[in-house]
Amino acid sequence: xxxxxxxxxxxxxxxxxxxxxxxxxxxxxxxxxxxxxxxxxxxxxxxxxxxxxxxxxxxxxxxxxxxxxxxxxxxxxxxxxxxxxxxxxxxxxxxxxxxxxxxx
Amino acid sequence: xxxxxxxxxxxxxxxxxxxxxxxxxxxxxxxxxxxxxxxxxxxxxxxxxxxxxxxxxxxxxxxxxxxxxxxxxxxxxxxxxxxxxxxxxxxxxxxxxxxxxxxxxxxxxxxxxxxxxxxxxxxxxxxxxxxxxxxxxxxxxxxxxxxxxxxxxxxxxxxxxxxxxxxxxxxxxxx
Numbered sequence: 001x002x003x004x005x006x007x008x009x010x011x012x013x014x015x016x017x018x019x020x021x022x023x024x025x026x027x028x029x030x031x032x033x034x035x036x037x038x039x040x041x042x043x044x045x046x047x048x049x050x051x052x053x054x055x056x057x058x059x060x061x062x063x064x065x066x067x068x069x070x071x072x073x074x075x076x077x078x079x080x081x082x083x084x085x086x087x088x089x090x091x092x093x094x095x096x097x098x099x100x101x102x103x104x
Numbered sequence: 105x106x107x108x109x110x111x112x113x114x115x116x117x118x119x120x121x122x123x124x125x126x127x128x129x130x131x132x133x134x135x136x137x138x139x140x141x142x143x144x145x146x147x148x149x150x151x152x153x154x155x156x157x158x159x160x161x162x163x164x165x166x167x168x169x170x171x172x173x174x175x176x177x178x179x180x181x182x183x184x185x186x187x188x189x190x191x192x193x194x195x196x197x198x199x200x201x202x203x204x205x206x207x208x209x210x211x212x213x214x215x216x217x218x219x220x221x222x223x224x225x226x227x228x229x230x231x232x233x234x235x236x237x238x239x240x241x242x243x244x245x246x247x248x249x250x251x252x253x254x255x256x257x258x259x260x261x262x263x264x265x266x267x268x269x270x271x272x273x274x275x276x277x278x279x
Binding site for chain 1: 112119123126128154165181196207211219233264
């Protein structure tokens with residue numbers, strides 16, 4: 001069995017990305033859709049770290065991108081949850097089919 | 105098969121298995137707990153790749169922050185023991201089909217691509233090097249994005265408070 005290389009990590013993060021995409025397309029509940037988005041962002045971070053380690057070990061750029069993505073993901077999750085709480089207060093539901101006031 | 109390879113496969117199994125359960129489980133609280141395990145598995149993969157600082161940040165921000173926030177919002181908005189509605193069969197089938205086709209394309213490209221590693225001397229991803237380069241104002245420093253992202257975080261936090269604050273009843277009646 002050969003050593004773990006870049007391809008192994010890329011395969012894992014590709015599968016994780018598509019798990020997140022599947023969840024995003026099938027779930028109809030806003031909190032679970034947000035959880036799927038977190039999975040997608042994590043797979044992207046894993047890619048950045050793996051490329052930085054295996055291909056560009058003389059730089060640290062992948063690590064900085066990962067740190068900024070984690071920060072922005074935290075801000076995004078906080079804003080999304082504030083919007084979800086506000087929607088729940090108005091509609092008593094966080095199903096995306098119920099929040100259609102801006103649709104027509 | 106060396107121990108390192110076995111550890112990698114165990115971590116990948118944790119990440120992918122609990123990721124699948126997090127997007128398919130019909131109880132929302134269990135889905136959140138499986139998301140927690142999946143994110144901890146990703147932190148384990150960062151440890152495996154010798155990026156201790158990123159692994160620590162992942163544990164603190166994701167596992168300690170975002171998942172706890174999600175669990176709190178579940179408790180505030182849902183009857184967390186009850187089942188969610190199942191996705192209808194047609195949507196689940198076509199989602200799974202498109203996801204599998206996309207995954208096959210991606211794996212095909214990964215298999216065909218030749219990755220050429222750099223030959224320059226490597227920098228250890230330790231906290232000292234990361235901090236020095238992040239706060240350096242020279243050519244390869246990241247101090248401007250650092251300040252921008254801190255402003256973004258501040259704006260997001262104030263925005264959250266403004267969006268989620270409960271307005272007094274009298275104010276609503278006036279409108």
